Amino acid sequence: MRDNNVEQALKALKKKMQREGTFREMKRRNHYEKPSEKRARQKAEAIRRARKLARKRAQREGLLPRTATARR
Known part of the structure; x- marks a missing residue:
């Protein structure tokens, strides 16, 4: 985090997770397929x-x- 900017760090984390497919994976594992x-x-x-x-x-x-x- 730069200058204790939580929002910027959160935005960067979300972007990275989106690129890696983490959100899609979590959604997919939520229910039986x-x-x-x-x-x-x-x-x-x-x-x-x-x-x-x-x-x-x-x-x-x-x-x-x-x-x-x-x-x-």
């Missing part, structure tokens, strides 16, 4: 990751224009 629901969720997450990777690869190769959020 059936094995079929777990498989469906994992499949959807894998598809999402693959699409994101393909989109980034296409942007790097110049096939897609870079968006305002994709600065790298």
Whole structure:
């Protein structure tokens, strides 16, 4: 904490937890998840990751224009 600024430290912590997926994990573990629901969720997450990777690869190769959020 800088200058005893609790709000700034809390904001930084929340941002870090959001990036790491801690909130999503806590929400997911709150209730029982059936094995079929777990498989469906994992499949959807894998598809999402693959699409994101393909989109980034296409942007790097110049096939897609870079968006305002994709600065790298």
